[in-house]
Amino acid sequence: MLQKSRTVIIASGKRSRELNVKGEKEFKNRGLTYCATCDGPLFKDKVVAVIGGGNSALDAALQLMKIAKHVYIINNTQKLGGDAIMREKVENSSVVSIFNNSFVEEIIGEKMVKAVKINIDGEQKIVPVEGVFVEIGLIPNSDFAIDVEKNQLKEIKVNSKNETNIAGIFAAGDVTDITEKQIIIAAGEGAKALLSCFRYLSQNKF
Numbered sequence: 001m002l003q004k005s006r007t008v009i010i011a012s013g014k015r016s017r018e019l020n021v022k023g024e025k026e027f028k029n030r031g032l033t034y035c036a037t038c039d040g041p042l043f044k045d046k047v048v049a050v051i052g053g054g055n056s057a058l059d060a061a062l063q064l065m066k067i068a069k070h071v072y073i074i075n076n077t078q079k080l081g082g083d084a085i086m087r088e089k090v091e092n093s094s095v096v097s098i099f100n101n102s103f104v105e106e107i108i109g110e111k112m113v114k115a116v117k118i119n120i121d122g123e124q125k126i127v128p129v130e131g132v133f134v135e136i137g138l139i140p141n142s143d144f145a146i147d148v149e150k151n152q153l154k155e156i157k158v159n160s161k162n163e164t165n166i167a168g169i170f171a172a173g174d175v176t177d178i179t180e181k182q183i184i185i186a187a188g189e190g191a192k193a194l195l196s197c198f199r200y201l202s203q204n205k206f
Contacts (some may be wrong), residue, residue, distance in 0.1 A: 010171040012141035023107030031113025032132040036060035048131035055082040057135040162193035
């Protein structure tokens with residue numbers, strides 16, 4: 001049955017971009033993760049790999065440098081991207097090794113992750129690791145919101161009141177174009193959106 005509403009709050013979040021390689025699904029949460037902030041402490045004194053070369057990967061590497069025994073960065077471009085200060089810290093660390101022009105072909109393991117198979121300039125290499133952090137970005141869950149305005153990243157544009165370009169439709173959290181993507185920030189944005197929604201219902205006649 002079709003249901004109608006006077007207001008809508010979109011809070012559908014984001015999902016991690018996946019590698020789509022052999023072994024990724026099999027070893028998810030068995031040594032392979034998409035969040036260094038969440039799972040980094042579980043890999044204390046272990047050898048790990050960070051997949052990616054932008055700010056997400058650099059941030060993960062900076063966190064893991066303080067926790068892990070060694071950090072491999074597997075980056076598919078000629079050099080690391082991201083902010084210069086972060087990049088410099090990572091590149092100058094004695095516990096970090098960087099593989100540029102490298103593509104992950106397979107996640108290898110038994111019950112848990114044991115290694116990653118990468119391709120460097122056409123040559124295959126097996127890198128033994130105990131953890132893999134996939135840090136290649138996030139995808140907003142916004143495809144269903146057809147008429148609301150989005151930015152080039154498909155994030156829903158909102159103002160300081162969490163209003164979208166359509167009256168009565170509000171959005172909050174990681175699906176929006178707010179600068180930071182953290183749970184505590186998303187929760188606060190959700191509260192703001194709810195108050196704006198209440199105000200909209202109170203000020204309009206239907």
